[in-house]
Amino acid sequence: MPKLTVDDLKTIKAKHIPRTEFSDKTYLLICGGTGCHATGSISVKDALQKALAEKQLEEKVRVIETGCNGFCAMGPIMVVQPGNIFYQKLSVDDIDELIESHIIGGKPVQRLLYKEPRTKKRIALQTEIPFFANQMPRALRNKGLIDPESLEDYIARDGYLGAAKALLEMSPQQIIEEVKISGLRGRGGAGFPTGLKWEFASKSPGDIKYVLCNADEGDPGAFMDRSILEADPHAVLEGMLIAARAIGASEGVIYARTEYPLAIKRLEIAIAQARENGLLGKDILGSGFSFDISIYQGAGAFVCGEETALMRSIEGKRGMPRPRPPFPAQKGLWEKPTVLNNVETLANIAQIIVNGGAWYASVGTETSKGTKVFALSGDVNNIGLVEVPMGTTLRTLIFDIGGGIPKKRKFKAVQLGGPSGGCVPERYLDTPVDYEAIAKVGAIMGSGGVIVMDEKTCMVDMARFFMEFIQDESCGKCTPCREGTRRLLEILVRICDGQGQPGDIEALEELSQVIRSSSLCGLGQTSPNPVLSTLRYFRDEFEAHIHEKRCPAKRCVALLKFEIDPELCAKCGLCARNCPADAIQWEKKQVARIDKEKCIKCLTCYEKCRFGAIQ
Numbered sequence: 001m002p003k004l005t006v007d008d009l010k011t012i013k014a015k016h017i018p019r020t021e022f023s024d025k026t027y028l029l030i031c032g033g034t035g036c037h038a039t040g041s042i043s044v045k046d047a048l049q050k051a052l053a054e055k056q057l058e059e060k061v062r063v064i065e066t067g068c069n070g071f072c073a074m075g076p077i078m079v080v081q082p083g084n085i086f087y088q089k090l091s092v093d094d095i096d097e098l099i100e101s102h103i104i105g106g107k108p109v110q111r112l113l114y115k116e117p118r119t120k121k122r123i124a125l126q127t128e129i130p131f132f133a134n135q136m137p138r139a140l141r142n143k144g145l146i147d148p149e150s151l152e153d154y155i156a157r158d159g160y161l162g163a164a165k166a167l168l169e170m171s172p173q174q175i176i177e178e179v180k181i182s183g184l185r186g187r188g189g190a191g192f193p194t195g196l197k198w199e200f201a202s203k204s205p206g207d208i209k210y211v212l213c214n215a216d217e218g219d220p221g222a223f224m225d226r227s228i229l230e231a232d233p234h235a236v237l238e239g240m241l242i243a244a245r246a247i248g249a250s251e252g253v254i255y256a257r258t259e260y261p262l263a264i265k266r267l268e269i270a271i272a273q274a275r276e277n278g279l280l281g282k283d284i285l286g287s288g289f290s291f292d293i294s295i296y297q298g299a300g301a302f303v304c305g306e307e308t309a310l311m312r313s314i315e316g317k318r319g320m321p322r323p324r325p326p327f328p329a330q331k332g333l334w335e336k337p338t339v340l341n342n343v344e345t346l347a348n349i350a351q352i353i354v355n356g357g358a359w360y361a362s363v364g365t366e367t368s369k370g371t372k373v374f375a376l377s378g379d380v381n382n383i384g385l386v387e388v389p390m391g392t393t394l395r396t397l398i399f400d401i402g403g404g405i406p407k408k409r410k411f412k413a414v415q416l417g418g419p420s421g422g423c424v425p426e427r428y429l430d431t432p433v434d435y436e437a438i439a440k441v442g443a444i445m446g447s448g449g450v451i452v453m454d455e456k457t458c459m460v461d462m463a464r465f466f467m468e469f470i471q472d473e474s475c476g477k478c479t480p481c482r483e484g485t486r487r488l489l490e491i492l493v494r495i496c497d498g499q500g501q502p503g504d505i506e507a508l509e510e511l512s513q514v515i516r517s518s519s520l521c522g523l524g525q526t527s528p529n530p531v532l533s534t535l536r537y538f539r540d541e542f543e544a545h546i547h548e549k550r551c552p553a554k555r556c557v558a559l560l561k562f563e564i565d566p567e568l569c570a571k572c573g574l575c576a577r578n579c580p581a582d583a584i585q586w587e588k589k590q591v592a593r594i595d596k597e598k599c600i601k602c603l604t605c606y607e608k609c610r611f612g613a614i615q
Contacts, residue, residue, distance in 0.1 A: 003278025006164045006285060009155055016156035019081040019145070026061045026103060029144060031077040033068030033230050034262050035223075040091065041065075041076035047092045051099050061103055067231020067266070069144035071131055072223075073383035074114065079126055079144060086126040087112045117381045117403050131382045134401045136363065138371045139187075139347040140387045142232040148266050151273040154234040160279055162350030166242045167287035170353075172202055175246040179349070181357030183369030188214055188305070188342030189417070189446045190522065191368075191435040197339060200329035201247040204337035209249040211240050211291075212333065212340040214310060215256040215263070218302040219418030220469060221377045222449035225343035227385050228373070229256070229263035232347065233270035237280070237293060239346030242353055244291040247339055252293040255310050257300045267295055302419075302473035306521050307332075307340045309475065320475045321521035342447065344373050364390035368434030372448060378415075379454035381406050386450075388433065395429040398452055409454040413537070417446030419466040419473075420526035422533030423459065442533040444526060458555035459538040460545050464492040466530040474524070481524030484515040488531055498558040500546030509535060557601035566591045568613035575605035575614065 019027045030036075030045050048063050069077045074088035085108050087098070094112060101107050113122040114129050123129050137143065146153035154160075166175050180195030201209060213236060217225045229236060240252045256264050271293055274280040282290045296314050304310050304319040311333045313319035332338025348370065352360045361369045368390040374397065377383050381403030388397060394414060398404070405411050413423040422443035424431065431437050435445050453462065471485040488511055491504050512528030519525045535542060544550045551559040564575075564584075569591045576586035583598035584605060592613075594605075606614045 004160075004285070006168065009160055009164060012152055012155045013158065013161075016152075024060075027081040028061060028063045029066050029079045029081060030063060031067075031069040031075060031144065032065035032148075033072075033075075033227055035068065035072040036075035036077055037262070039075040039089075043092050044076045044078070044090050044095065047095045048099075051095050055099065055104075057099070057103065064147050066144045066146060067142075067148040068227035068385060070140065070227070070385040071129075071382065072385065073381075077144075080108075084126045085124050086114055086129060088114050117406070130403065131384065131386075131401055134396065135387050136371050136389050137387050138351060138360075139228065139235075139344050139373050140231070140385065141351070142235065143227070143385070144231070146232070148231055148233055149269050151234065151270070151277060154232070158350075158354060159234055160238055160285075160350075162353035163238050163241045163245075163279070164285055166245050166353050167285055167289055172246045172248065175242060175353065176202060178357040179246070179352060182348075182352045182360035183357075183364070184345065184348055184352065184360065185368065185435065186341060187344035187348075187372065187447065189444065191445060194341060194345055197329060197341075198243060198246050200327070201337045201339045204330050206337050208251075208334075208336045209247055210333045210336060210338040211243045211247065211249045211252040212307075212310070212314075212338060213240055213252070213254040213346055214305065214307070214340055214342040215254055215260070216298050216305045216310060217342075217447055218257065218300065218305055218473070219447060219449045220466075221375060221415075221451045222418060222447055223375045224373045224385065224448045226260050226263050227375075228343050228347050229260070230266055233263075233266045234274070235347045235350060236267075236343055237270055237274055239341075239349035240293060241280070241284070241291055242349050243339055243341065243346070245289055247337070249339070250291055252291065253314060253333070254293060254295045255298055255304070255314060256295060258297045259300055264295060264297065271295070301475070302469075303475040303521075303523055306523055309521070310340065311338065318475075320477045321523075323520065344448070365432060365434045365437075367436055372433060372445070374433075374448045374450045376402050376450050376452070378450075378452035379405055379409070379457070380452040390434045391432045393430050393432055394424065397433065397450065398429070402452065405452070405454050407454075409456065411452070412455050412457055413453045413459065413462075415443075415451040415453065415462070415466075415530070416449070417444035417526075417529070418449045419469045420444065420523060420529055421446050421449070422529045423453075423462065423537065424533070425537040442529070442536055444529065456553055456555065458496075458551055458553035459534045459541050460492065460551075461496055461553075461555050463530045463534045464489070464496055467492055467527075470523070470527045470530075474527075478518075478520040478524060480515045480518040481520070481527060484511055484519075485524075485527050487511055488515075488528065492531070495542065495545045496551075496556045496558065498545075498549050498556070500542075500549075502546065504546055505535065505539070505542055554606065555603075557603070560601055562594050562596070562599055562601065562605070563615045564592050564594055565613050565615050568611050570611045570613065574608050574610070578604050578608045580604060 076090045078087045184194045185191040308322045309319040328338045373387045467489045476482040576584040586592040
């Protein structure tokens with residue numbers, strides 16, 4: 001197949017009619033991300049294609065499987081274009097009605113439209129749904145709009161024009177300067193200026209240099225990088241190509257965890273397409289510059305998200321961090337100058353080159369430019385992938401975009417920055433999202449995981465949960481992290497089990513400071529954050545566990561005694577019908593009673609009782 005030229009890129013773009021505008025075809029854009037696959041989108045897609053064939057509508061209506069749409073809680077999702085009609089939670093049983101009413105009759109199916117959780121209002125247009133209306137997609141600009149397995153779809157959305165400009169019109173130093181002007185900081189967690197990192201690597205001597213993409217996100221509740229790779233893999237390849245030109249690299253590696261099969265599959269397709277069309281390989285776009293990319297699959301070790309551990313893993317060694325300096329820009333993969341950026345960082349690069357660094361820097365705060373992608377999850381109505389300008393408040397993120405807390409419960413805290421982050425309480429909800437402001441309240445930006453917690457969350461148990469994860473994922477190379485996190489976990493487990501002792505809080509604080517100041521890598525240095533932030537804002541819960549043997553959130557089962565208040569019991573039997581251990585004795589119109597010997601303290605009755613009778 002002939003290699004593409006810059007003129008070919010422009011021709012493909014010129015011929016493309018945006019699906020959101022007037023078209024002689026109807027497009028059914030069905031979400032094909034991992035989340036929607038898990039809820040049945042593949043079956044829905046097959047049913048759509050079968051029904052369209054039976055009604056001989058294939059010439060007028062086209063089904064396109066996109067990547068992740070972003071609104072994960074509503075899957076399977078489909079958007080009808082033109083018209084921008086958003087359908088949620090589809091099933092195979094809905095297809096006939098949808099085609100008859102909407103596709104043939106022109107009337108959207110009301111019951112399948114999005115229902116706003118607070119007003120209960122049905123909203124048809126995707127752009128009017130608060131979850132989407134309050135976002136600013138840049139790294140996610142193609143989500144839900146293109147077929148991720150179509151190179152032509154990507155080119156039609158300005159794809160590879162940034163690479164063409166970088167290769168044919170700009171010097172390596174001009175590329176670096178544009179990225180520096182943009183103010184783009186690494187989106188993997190550390191927030192180091194991207195242009196500065198590239199400049200260090202470009203000035204390092206050596207004929208062999210590498211560009212690496214870190215796609216090894218392992219934080220609980222994080223799915224930003226996976227979703228970008230599933231929805232827009234060429235954006236990451238183009239970003240790597242531009243980075244390679246800037247530092248003079250000829251080889252790139254994407255380090256993706258094996259648990260991301262769909263992302264890896266689409267990356268493999270995109271790499272093959274780019275090679276076949278001359279966008280990777282020798283003499284790219286006639287520029288004389290050569291660069292190629294391969295994929296390395298990691299085994300899922302959290303520590304391999306740390307750059308030096310990642311590089312050791314690619315080299316076939318055990319993934320363990322090494323001391324720095326020297327930094328990877330001087331000695332990285334195979335001891336050669338190396339630039340490593342995460343998926344989201346690279347997905348922004350081509351747009352910065354096309355539109356200019358000043359365009360990117362026009363959004364955000366003084367020290368944190370551009371937008372940030374977050375994975376919003378936990379006790380929040382609208383779980384999904386969110387991209388907002390830096391400086392957006394946590395309140396906007398959780399309540400305006402996230403739709404607030406379900407079941408009319410109260411907000412308690414939000415965990416930012418993954419297991420090495422911190423919990424932020426309600427009084428700091430108006431904190432703007434940027435690197436410095438988040439650090440001031442005891443958390444970190446991290447890669448973008450946002451876990452919302454309601455009033456029924458025990459903060460001691462939450463600290464235990466994250467410390468258990470961190471301790472299990474410690475590589476064990478340095479004593480402070482290996483032994484210190486184990487000791488922290490032992491104390492937290494003991495407190496949750498009702499065996500807390502005076503002095504435990506002081507021991508947690510002292511240990512945390514030692515681990516923070518003496519661990520080798522960023523994982524160890526930030527590992528005490530969940531403990532320190534919960535102690536900072538929820539110290540009273542620790543004290544209640546230790547001194548009163550009481551869990552205020554009623555979550556630590558070792559501290560709970562289950563009884564039914566006869567004054568509050570509605571005699572409905574709901575608790576008895578839902579008890580998995582048959583530990584609740586109840587007869588019609590009688591107060592229920594708990595058999596303590598059978599009770600397994602699973603909290604099911606407490607969750608199901610609508611009258612607060614379970615004490």
